[in-house]
Amino acid sequence: MTIALVRRPGLARIRTRGSWLYLLCLGFLAVVVLLALLAPWLSPHDPNAVDLGNALAGPSAAHPLGVDGSGRDTASRLITGARTSLLGPLGVVLFSTVAGVIVGTAAGWRGGWLDSLLSRTTELVFAFPGLLLAILIVSIYGEGLIAPVIALGMAYLPYVSRLTRSLVLAERERPFVEAYQVQGHSGLQICLRHVLPNIAPVVLAQSTVNFGYALIDLAGLSFLGLGVPALTPDWGRMVFDGESAIQAGYPLCAILPCAAIVLTVVAFNVVGERWADRVARRDR
Amino acid sequence: MTTPAETTLDMRGLRLHLPGAARPVLAGIDLTVAERETVALVGESGSGKSLTSRSVLRLLPPGATTEGVIAVQGEDVLAMNAKRLRHLRTHTAAMIFQDPRAAINPLRRVGDFLTESLRLNADLSDDTAAERAARMLDAVGLGERVLGQYPGQLSGGMLQRVMIASALMGDPALILADEPTTALDVTTQAEVVGLLDDLRERFGTGLLFVTHDLGLAAAISDRVYVMYAGRIAETGPAQAMFERPRHPYTAALLRSTPRLATPQGRLAAIKGQPPSLREELTGCPFAARCAFTTPVCTEELPPHVPVRSEPTRLVACHHSDELADQLAESALHD
Amino acid sequence: MTDTTGAGPEPAGGGTVLEVTGLHRAFGSVQAVHDVSFSLARGGSLGIVGESGSGKTTTARIVVGLERADAGRVMVCGRDRSGQPGRGRTQRLERAREVQMVFQDPFLSLDPRVSVGNVLREALRLHFPETRVDHARRVGELLDQVGLGSREAAALPRQLSGGQRQRVAIARALAVKPAVLVLDEAVAALDVSVQAQILNLLADIRRDTGIGYLFITHDLGVVRCVTDDVVVMRHGRVVEAGPTADVLADPRHAYTRLLLDSVPRPGWNPKHIAAARRAL
Numbered sequence: 061m062t063i064a065l066v067r068r069p070g071l072a073r074i075r076t077r078g079s080w081l082y083l084l085c086l087g088f089l090a091v092v093v094l095l096a097l098l099a100p101w102l103s104p105h106d107p108n109a110v111d112l113g114n115a116l117a118g119p120s121a122a123h124p125l126g127v128d129g130s131g132r133d134t135a136s137r138l139i140t141g142a143r144t145s146l147l148g149p150l151g152v153v154l155f156s157t158v159a160g161v162i163v164g165t166a167a168g169w170r171g172g173w174l175d176s177l178l179s180r181t182t183e184l185v186f187a188f189p190g191l192l193l194a195i196l197i198v199s200i201y202g203e204g205l206i207a208p209v210i211a212l213g214m215a216y217l218p219y220v221s222r223l224t225r226s227l228v229l230a231e232r233e234r235p236f237v238e239a240y241q242v243q244g245h246s247g248l249q250i251c252l253r254h255v256l257p258n259i260a261p262v263v264l265a266q267s268t269v270n271f272g273y274a275l276i277d278l279a280g281l282s283f284l285g286l287g288v289p290a291l292t293p294d295w296g297r298m299v300f301d302g303e304s305a306i307q308a309g310y311p312l313c314a315i316l317p318c319a320a321i322v323l324t325v326v327a328f329n330v331v332g333e334r335w336a337d338r339v340a341r342r343d344r
Numbered sequence: 345m346t347t348p349a350e351t352t353l354d355m356r357g358l359r360l361h362l363p364g365a366a367r368p369v370l371a372g373i374d375l376t377v378a379e380r381e382t383v384a385l386v387g388e389s390g391s392g393k394s395l396t397s398r399s400v401l402r403l404l405p406p407g408a409t410t411e412g413v414i415a416v417q418g419e420d421v422l423a424m425n426a427k428r429l430r431h432l433r434t435h436t437a438a439m440i441f442q443d444p445r446a447a448i449n450p451l452r453r454v455g456d457f458l459t460e461s462l463r464l465n466a467d468l469s470d471d472t473a474a475e476r477a478a479r480m481l482d483a484v485g486l487g488e489r490v491l492g493q494y495p496g497q498l499s500g501g502m503l504q505r506v507m508i509a510s511a512l513m514g515d516p517a518l519i520l521a522d523e524p525t526t527a528l529d530v531t532t533q534a535e536v537v538g539l540l541d542d543l544r545e546r547f548g549t550g551l552l553f554v555t556h557d558l559g560l561a562a563a564i565s566d567r568v569y570v571m572y573a574g575r576i577a578e579t580g581p582a583q584a585m586f587e588r589p590r591h592p593y594t595a596a597l598l599r600s601t602p603r604l605a606t607p608q609g610r611l612a613a614i615k616g617q618p619p620s621l622r623e624e625l626t627g628c629p630f631a632a633r634c635a636f637t638t639p640v641c642t643e644e645l646p647p648h649v650p651v652r653s654e655p656t657r658l659v660a661c662h663h664s665d666e667l668a669d670q671l672a673e674s675a676l677h678d
Numbered sequence: 679m680t681d682t683t684g685a686g687p688e689p690a691g692g693g694t695v696l697e698v699t700g701l702h703r704a705f706g707s708v709q710a711v712h713d714v715s716f717s718l719a720r721g722g723s724l725g726i727v728g729e730s731g732s733g734k735t736t737t738a739r740i741v742v743g744l745e746r747a748d749a750g751r752v753m754v755c756g757r758d759r760s761g762q763p764g765r766g767r768t769q770r771l772e773r774a775r776e777v778q779m780v781f782q783d784p785f786l787s788l789d790p791r792v793s794v795g796n797v798l799r800e801a802l803r804l805h806f807p808e809t810r811v812d813h814a815r816r817v818g819e820l821l822d823q824v825g826l827g828s829r830e831a832a833a834l835p836r837q838l839s840g841g842q843r844q845r846v847a848i849a850r851a852l853a854v855k856p857a858v859l860v861l862d863e864a865v866a867a868l869d870v871s872v873q874a875q876i877l878n879l880l881a882d883i884r885r886d887t888g889i890g891y892l893f894i895t896h897d898l899g900v901v902r903c904v905t906d907d908v909v910v911m912r913h914g915r916v917v918e919a920g921p922t923a924d925v926l927a928d929p930r931h932a933y934t935r936l937l938l939d940s941v942p943r944p945g946w947n948p949k950h951i952a953a954a955r956r957a958l
Binding site: 388389500529530531532533534535537538539541542556557558559560562563564582583586596597600601602603604605608609610611612613614615617618633 | 729730839840841842869870871872873874875877878881896897898899900902903904923926936937938939940941942943944945946948949951952955
């Protein structure tokens with residue numbers, strides 16, 4: 061049985077052969093997560109301290125990565141921005157994974173009309189662009205992280221539920237599942253104790269890849285000025301704020317958050333893909 | 345010893361190492377198949393019987409290292425370059441696999457499957473190849489209609505005939521059949537075996553028949569090799585060997601097989617399991633499970649010696665001669 | 679004789695533990711099982727022989743409850759179990775204690791993540807929750823009964839050989855204390871030397887516990903070795919039935935004769951068999 065993770069075309073070309081790339085990405089992610097966790101202690105300045113007199117200054121001893129158009133320290137904003145930039149995708153992934161696994165397992169295990177109903181419904185969601193859905197919900201509920209996270213969570217649910225469904229279908233055919241049925245275990249018990257733990261690694265690998273995509277989408281929303289409130293430091297928001305700085309010839313405060321986004325997304329992709337490969341090897 | 349001219353396959357001292365294994369997977373295999381001869385290679389899983397037959401086509405697992413000589417029609421397979429190897433696989437030796445459904449691409453028509461190798465490797469025109477495919481299908485008792493069908497439309501027995509037809513496409517001198525009937529029903533097995541036997545006679549090929557079924561080996565082969573843990577335990581003419589087994593392993597295998605002719609009741613099972621590849625072996629590989637083990641068995645590797653008064657038989661057992669009468673009790677009668 | 683493990687529910691009188699009458703099952707237009715009836719004596723062993731497509735496996739799956747019959751009845755210890763399986767826990771467990779099954783492929787019938795000890799503990803926890811303190815002892819007993827030691831209890835399935843895994847599968851079935859054990863080609867995937875060990879083990883277990891065996895196989899040698907009675911199936915129908923020794927010694931039906939002739943042996947003539955098969 062081959063189960064392919066859903067990946068976007070551009071990223072699908074990255075090959076995860078060498079283990080150095082995987083280790084590098086894993087290390088990079090660890091650093092980003094640590095920065096986000098320890099942001100209040102690590103950031104050299106208040107990320108929201110405005111110093112208009114010093115606007116658009118280049119790197120200096122006090123501001124190693126320079127300042128933005130409002131004179132805010134780029135390094136501090138990058139570090140603090142990691143928090144919102146990671147928290148949002150985390151919410152999206154948690155929501156889509158939990159809900160997707162429930163939907164996919166129910167569809168795959170029960171089959172019949174329930175499968176048709178759930179599969180068609182999720183396909184409907186698939187057909188609707190996630191970003192558009194998020195914009196719609198944000199425009200109804202206004203600013204805040206909750207609305208876009210739930211919207212994107214809904215949009216990502218089909219990725220997880222379709223994968224889960226196909227995995228459960230394959231798992232259900234395995235004789236040991238029948239053996240447990242013959243033993244008198246209920247369907248729910250078999251699912252929880254034997255089917256889900258067996259498919260978990262693959263689903264988690266997909267969720268890891270999804271994390272990167274959710275990060276891009278949420279950054280995109282922030283760039284459009286939706287979602288994250290104006291003053292909260294956030295990578296997507298920083299790119300938006302840095303637009304004018306680029307025009308003024310000071311690209312650093314826009315390029316750095318861009319790089320942070322791209323590198324983090326790639327790292328999540330490499331790590332997730334690597335995990336999936338490992339599961340596939342173990343099963344062989 | 346000189347190689348007789350008519351020897352199709354002549355394997356000398358084949359040793360095969362795999363990475364991570366504590367002992368050689370094949371530890372010095374000497375095996376010959378003559379023209380028009382059926383040779384059975386019998387053993388349990390892990391004995392190395394499949395590996396032995398696959399190595400004739402140099403279908404080796406990744407990381408395998410080999411020593412020895414595998415001469416097919418006088419040419420050493422292990423020393424061939426890529427071009428010669430392709431020629432060998434297309435024209436000289438062909439393999440029939442256990443599960444035809446797994447060995448045939450389900451999305452291609454039978455006709456494509458049959459002609460592919462010849463069209464690619466022998467520069468035959470499509471028409472000539474198709475004509476030969478139809479002839480071979482006829483030889484295995486299938487109609488030309490099958491050419492246009494997909495594997496999914498055929499039964500297991502028919503597919504195995506297709507497999508045999510494809511093995512015959514290149515007019516090989518040697519057919520390697522790796523458990524070709526294990527996935528088939530017993531009545532179909534008889535048909536496929538009968539067919540193989542016919543074709544061997546008609547095309548003058550040698551046949552190396554790998555099987556775990558002693559009864560089948562006894563029924564169809566001229567000579568038998570019994571393998572255990574990467575070595576030949578015993579070899580000789582089929583009839584003599586099954587009537588008077590001289591290696592305790594052969595005898596034990598015969599006794600532990602549930603048969604129609606033996607009295608009902610408990611079987612004489614062989615205790616324990618075959619040695620794992622992680623263990624090194626000193627002495628006789630069967631010593632740990634043998635009922636007649638003495639200290640010499642665990643210390644010294646028994647050499648292959650000819651059986652007294654039967655020079656065509658070789659047996660690797662320290663006590664073969666003393667045990668002759670006891671072992672003969674487990675003979676296979678019809 | 680003292681019954682060391684118990685044989686599950688006591689039969690409701692009579693010498694029959696399993697009675698199957700008039701079983702029918704169709705898949706689409708294919709009649710997989712057509713009017714199949716047989717009965718299994720208490721402590722007896724019944725073989726169902728046939729080739730692929732004979733309906734023997736479907737019959738076994740109906741008996742176990744993995745497949746539904748279109749018509750017909752399956753009675754175990756006098757209770758009808760051919761109806762729609764109930765969703766209630768009590769009924770589910772009761773059905774499980776009537777019939778257990780050992781599957782063909784020991785490599786696939788065990789959850790790769792669950793250790794041998796836990797496989798057995800799961801079954802005990804489900805069926806005997808009230809005797810929880812006893813479970814460790816019982817796991818030891820079961821392993822001992824199938825010839826495994828405490829070393830194997832901690833092992834995962836992939837660390838065991840095929841024969842050892844099949845022993846685990848048998849122990850798992852015994853843990854439930856079933857009245858009938860269905861063995862679906864349970865030794866077909868094993869090597870000859872290991873197969874003999876398992877067949878002997880099964881004979882010992884039957885002698886010690888009085889569990890009835892329904893033995894599904896294509897191998898007549900195995901049938902002869904482990905069954906008292908045999909049913910020969912072809913194309914979904916029973917073509918011949920009777921005591922194993924009689925059927926194998928003096929087959930009445932041409933198909934049974936063909937099956938017997940097909941078993942390879944010295945002096946075997948495959949061409950005759952092929953001709954007989956076509957004539958049938």
